[in-house]
Amino acid sequence: MGKKFGTFRGVFVPSTEAILGTVLFLLLPLLTADLGFLPMLLIVLLSHTVTLSTAFSLADCATNLNHIEGGGMYALSKLSLGRAMGGSIGIPLYLAQAASVGFYCIGFAEPLHPLLAPYLDFIPLFRLDSPEALLMQKQFLASVFLVLFFLIVMAGADFTLKIQSAILVVLILSVLSIFFSPFLGIEREGKPLFTGGIALLGKRQLTVAIFFLSFTQFFPAVTGISTGIGMSGDLKDPRKSIVTGTFLAILSTMGVYLLVTLIFAAMDRSLLISGYEEGMPRGALLTNLLGLGQPFPRNIPGILILLGVLFATSSSALSVFMTGPRTVQFLARDNILPGRLNFLEKDFVKGGEEPRFAVVVTFFFGLAIIWMGSINLAATVVGILFLVVYGWVNLAAFLERFSRNPSFRPTFRGHWSVSLYGFLACFATICLFNWAVGIIIVISQYIMFRLILRYKSEGMMEGVWWGVLFTLITGSLQRIRTIVQGTRNWRPLLVALSYGTERKWWKEMEELISSVSSYQGLVSHNILLTPKKFETVPQEEELKAKASLISTASPADAAITLIQSGDMSGLDTNTVLLEYNEKVDSVKILNAASERNKNIILYKGLDSTVDSRMVRARGKRLDIWWRGERNGNFMALLAFIINGGIKDRENRYGIRILRMVRPGEDVARAEEELQDLFARARINGEVVILPFREEPFTDILAAESADASLIMMGIPGNYMENNRSIFRFNEFFFTKEISRYNRMPPILFIRSVRAICLTED
Secondary structure (H helix, E strand, C coil), X not given: CCCCECHHHHHXXXXXXXXXXXXXXXXXXXHHHHHCHHHHHHHHHHHHHHHHHHHHHHHHHHHCCCCCCCCCHHHHHHHHHHHHHHHHHHHHHHHHHHHHHHHHHHHHHHHHHHHHHHHHCCCHHHCCCCHHHHHHHHHHHHHHHHHHHHHHHHCCHHHHHHHHXXXXXXXXXXXXXXXXXXXXXXXXXXXXXXXXXXXXXXXXXXXXXXXXXXXXXXXXHHCCHHHHHCCHHHECCHHHHHHHHHHHHHHHHHHHHHHHHHHHHCECHHHHEEEEECCEEEECCHHHHCCXXXXXCCCHHHHHHHHHHHHHHHHHHHHHHHHHHHHHHHHHHCCCCCHHHHHHHCCCCCCXXXXXXHHHHHHHHHHHHHCCCCCHHHHHHHHHHHHHHHHHHHHHHHHHHHHCCCCCCCCCCCCHHHHHHHHHHHHXXXXXXXXXXXXXXXXXXXXXXXXXXXXXXXXXXCCCHHHHHHXXXXXXXXXXXXXXXXXXXXXXXXXXXXXXXXXXXXXXXXXXXHHHHHHCCEEEEEEEECXXXXXXXXXXXXXXXXXXXXXXXXXXXXXXXXXXXXXXXXXXXXXXXXXXXXXCCHHHHHHHHHHCCCEEEEXXXXXXXXXXXXXHXXXXXXXXXXXXXXXXXXXXXXXXXXXXXXXXXXXXXXXXXXXXXXXXXXXXXXXXXXXXXXXXXXXXXXXEEECCCCCCHHHHHHHHHXXXXXXXXXXXXXXXXXXXXXXXXXXXXXXXXXHCCCCCCCEEEEECXXXXXXXXX
16 A cells, blocks of 8 residues: 555645646736735635635535545535546546646746747757757657656656655745835836835726636636545545645635735836736736846845745646546546556556556656647636536535535534535536536536446446435425315326236236326326236336335225325325226226225226237327216327327327217317317327217227227216215126227226316417
């Protein structure tokens, strides 16, 4: 096992050095002179609110865990949001870290180039005779420094952190030189550098556009917290170190930025800014202002600032060079990456645990960034990638608190509103940077999420999502119970009962249940089985919708209990969907459903005696036999719901509404009324009006609907008076009636307890 580090060396040092970068020494003086103290103060505070809120979210996630793996923000987001979402965060995080290595090397080479350029002129390839040669000189220098950083990181984290500890001393001296500069009597062009007052406003008039442009220029300075967190796998106590080290780094560097902003606001603006380029101020470097070109010892402040610039960029490069390979190491270890990249988790040194293969890959990635030419767009992409990662970490903490998962018990007492602010602030900042690039990155991340979910997580979501959905559902259910469900907002809340018989009608029932539940309804499907029938139990993978398998010696009694009990949602079911089986006392079940004022749908599947050729010959058509609005409206709405639940439009039913007129009734008027009703209801269907016939209804049904796929009709039954009208089923009458439909297509026998309103008027 490799050496483990504490809070100071493992988190505070790399995070602090990544935050105190070139923006502090080279860009902040110009921005302060341009905007003034008050606007710049607001930008500094606003920027730090994003990283502070992210730190609070990280503290929530970190202190909720007993063990934190390597990978930093990837590891924390994976545990909260699941493998697929965590992987889609970890991959952009690594890409941003790897690209940052190249950027920091370019930043390191930039201030050194004027000093080293004369020596490069002796090399013909790099002789300064064109702008391209100037660029190549800088790229060559950046590549040399990249090799140097590569060799340091290859030596291991212990050696790298020792160097960073020494760099921190130089950074502190550089910052102190800024603090003491007002007392050194520095002059520039015969004028004192410090005016003796604080410029509250800047050189040019402040506008919203200038303010937010300056914000996007400054903001990357504060996004270095991922470097310390990325060392999570190398920390002695990551739960403590990540939280303490990150907060200390943010608060201490925020104090530094506020103080140096105050000092820069006291400098003469005319000495700082010489002009503007693409809307941004350009002028003298802080190194020159503090006397770099002066004779010793007056050049000491300038030298310290130059060393600060160099050491800040080198430290930042070393930090991301350490943490980037560790991120991709754990992505490979968790089997998030394609199998061919699993070598990235290994170390080619025998017995070593350093991600040296990943370091080599990161080196070539950084080299490609250096030699790609113009890097402005790439820098924007990297900045947005970091913001996307921070945003998702904030969202993870928010969702953990929102879902109120019992397992989420962080020792850090944060608040969901802080994490929500961090999430919104990150994505608002992305829009300020480049909203189009932000959208492309989020879409790319979604594609990665879908690929990982499909190929690496077997299509199963993990993490906080179950709790989030559970909280939304239970909260909604509590509210929906206080709202009256009228006929216009009716939804099928079904308790479905089937028996898993040898004729496998449960499969046909399951198709029906799947259509209803996937479109507009909630269904509790229960398959009732006698102990002897368990060999016919359907396998779980065969079911399109979740079903409860219930063993019972009396299916009728079990069905009545289920009808009376409702379900865990607390919503009272309004409909019973029952498979007809002549071996089960269906009348007993239907009477219980009727007494509890439930709609009834009795499904009678295809009789086993029907020729299979007839099954294949049936058209994809649903016939509704209309005998009035009470049952008819319910059947029409149910047909619409069933069709809506069939995703493939080609497999949807063609609907026919058949009505046989009574003796003496006007056929044309009956057809016009029915067509008008369905037109206003916006339900497509062919209206068929049949003249009155004396022959038995079963003969008419066979003649008109023998080739249908499914039939809907009223359920056989009769009214009995007993102080009030109640619908009762007579067992002998009912069984005799049902048997008359044995050789018919599948039928849904319907009984509606009230008339459903099909129209909005």
